[in-house]
Amino acid sequence: xxxxxxxxxxxxxxxxxxxxxxxxxxxxxxxxxxxxxxxxxxxxxxxxxxxxxxxxxxxxxxxxxxxxxxxxxxxxxxxxxxxxxxxxxxxxxxxxxxxxxxxxxxxxxxxxxxxxxxxxxxxxxxxxxxxxxxxxxxxxxxxxxxxxxxxxxxxxxxxxxxxxxxxxxxxxxxxxxxxxxxxxxxxxxxxxxxxxxxxxxxxxxxxxxxxxxxxxxxxxxxxxxxxxxxxxxxxxxxxxxxxxxxxxxxxxxxxxxxxxxxxxxxxxxxxxxxxxxxxxxxxxxxxxxxxxxxxxxxxxxxxxxxxxxxxxxxxxxxxxxxxx
Ligand code: UT7
Numbered sequence: 001x002x003x004x005x006x007x008x009x010x011x012x013x014x015x016x017x018x019x020x021x022x023x024x025x026x027x028x029x030x031x032x033x034x035x036x037x038x039x040x041x042x043x044x045x046x047x048x049x050x051x052x053x054x055x056x057x058x059x060x061x062x063x064x065x066x067x068x069x070x071x072x073x074x075x076x077x078x079x080x081x082x083x084x085x086x087x088x089x090x091x092x093x094x095x096x097x098x099x100x101x102x103x104x105x106x107x108x109x110x111x112x113x114x115x116x117x118x119x120x121x122x123x124x125x126x127x128x129x130x131x132x133x134x135x136x137x138x139x140x141x142x143x144x145x146x147x148x149x150x151x152x153x154x155x156x157x158x159x160x161x162x163x164x165x166x167x168x169x170x171x172x173x174x175x176x177x178x179x180x181x182x183x184x185x186x187x188x189x190x191x192x193x194x195x196x197x198x199x200x201x202x203x204x205x206x207x208x209x210x211x212x213x214x215x216x217x218x219x220x221x222x223x224x225x226x227x228x229x230x231x232x233x234x235x236x237x238x239x240x241x242x243x244x245x246x247x248x249x250x251x252x253x254x255x256x257x258x259x260x261x262x263x264x265x266x267x268x269x270x271x272x273x274x275x276x277x278x279x280x281x282x283x284x285x286x287x288x289x290x291x292x293x294x295x296x297x298x299x300x301x302x303x304x305x306x307x308x309x310x311x312x313x314x315x316x317x318x319x320x321x322x323x324x
Contacts, residue, residue, distance in 0.1 A: 006124035006135070006178045007170035008316045010071070012064025013163045013283035013323035014057045015270065016048040022156070031152045041246025045159025045271030048142045055085045057162035058140035059098040061279070064321050065136060065164035066099070073099075074166060075132035077106040078123055080115025080139040080275040082304065083146065084108060095138065105132070112193060113242050113303025114183075115139055115275030117311055120165065120299070121181035127169050134168040139275035146195055148202035157244065158203075159271035161323075163279025175293035176316025180228040182221050183309040189213070193304030214248055214302035219255040221310035222300050226256075229312045231296055233257035238291055238315070242301035243267035243277040252300070264290065269324065274303070286320035293317035 021044045022033035036042055048057065058079055066072060077099075079092040092106035111118040116139035123135035140162035147154050172179060192213070193205045218241060226233065236258045241249050243266050253260040266281040273280055278299050285291050295315035302308040 004128050004130060004169045005172040006127035006167045007174050008165050008167050008176035008178065008313065010065040010069025010166035010318060011164070011279065011283045011286050011320045012061045012068055013161065013280045014060035014064065015161045015323050016046040016052045016057065018047045018049060019044050020047050025156060029150060029152045029155060031156055036156045040157060041265070041267055042157065042271045043268045046161060047144045048160040053085050054081050054083050054140045054142050055091050055094045055098065057142070057160065058091065058095045058138045061140065061162035061164040062095060062099055062136050062138050065166045068318050068320050069166040071166065073101055074134045074136040075104055076123060076126055076135040077101065077104060078109055078119040078135065078137050080109045080111065080119040081141055082110045082112045082115065082274065083142045111303060111305060111307040113244065113272070113274050113277065114301040114305070114307040114309055115303070116163070116278045117299060117301045117309040118183055118307065120178065120311055121183055121309065123167055124178040124181065127167060134166070136164060136166055138162060138164040139277070139279045141274035141276055143203060143274050146203040151202065153207050154203055154205055157272045159273050161270055161273040161276040161280050163276045163283055165279055175314050178311060178313045180225045180312040181309065182224045184217070184221065185305050185307045187305065189306045192306060211245065211248060213306065214244065215251045215255065217302045217308040218252045218300040218310070221308055222252065222256045222298050225298060225310045225312040231312065235296055236262055236298055237295035238262055238264055238285065238297045240264045240278055240281050240285065240297060240299045242303065243270070243281055244272045280323070283320050283323060286318060287322040291315040
């Protein structure tokens, strides 16, 4: 009997209505469309309003992932978020209730920009262990609410959104199979990306140091999962890395030997959406027809904690709704 493997069978995304262009930001702070495009690759991002909370965006993305898979429920629901609706309780039970899923296991994972990789890896462990037969994994964040409106280094990068994947038990030969994962952390670097614990504190990031650590951590993780599945860098059809900065994506591709043309780029339209970044980039790849079922795909992320990791998978056989 072959081992049970988690297989992605549905994807969905959700974005707030309001588009904020580089030009819009340049009217509020000392920056320019030219600087933002050249240094980050970002053209626009979305900002949530009071009715577009993390749980609201997560629920819409999850509904679309369920519809994409043609199913109505899941045995486990994980919300990867560092901007929950409330500090207590977790956002996941609310999202499960919004979906009419009462009684299922539902919890949050706070690994900032690596949240989706953490949640997808742990959901795949739960499925392959036989503990559950299906899972909804949602990455959702609304960091723009925590940004200092005068901090040009964070305001130009971050946007809000949610993305979701539905997985169920299958085999490693099926398109969409989650084949290998690696997760890591280094709490000695916790101040690189943080919201200090004081009233009214804003999100803070030491951009340059994060840039350097992100490149080396993501490259190492990609190499680890490639070795585990026995793929060469040349064989990879798509590198779907956390969308923080175009220069980081090209550097990770060049360090790992994956051709730069294989890097999926979605940040130009949404910026850095933290835990939503990878599932939104996957959803975008699905709607644009960038991938065919069975393509060799590597996901990787780096974020606050610090945390990082990578996943090797094959591209699922699915149809996806465009969240834009
Ligand atoms: O999501 C979790 C992971 N996060 C990341 O991966 C983010 C990683 N970091 C980055 O993407 C980049 O470090 C930033 C985009 C945040 C900043 O870009 P940078 O190229 O590292 O800029 P810098 O901080 O080195 O600043 C270069 C220059 C400075 O001017 P001087 O001192 O050379 O005169 C800055 O003051 O650019 C200036 N600058 C800006 N100018 C216009 C910084 N931000 C801006 C801005 N507009 N928004």
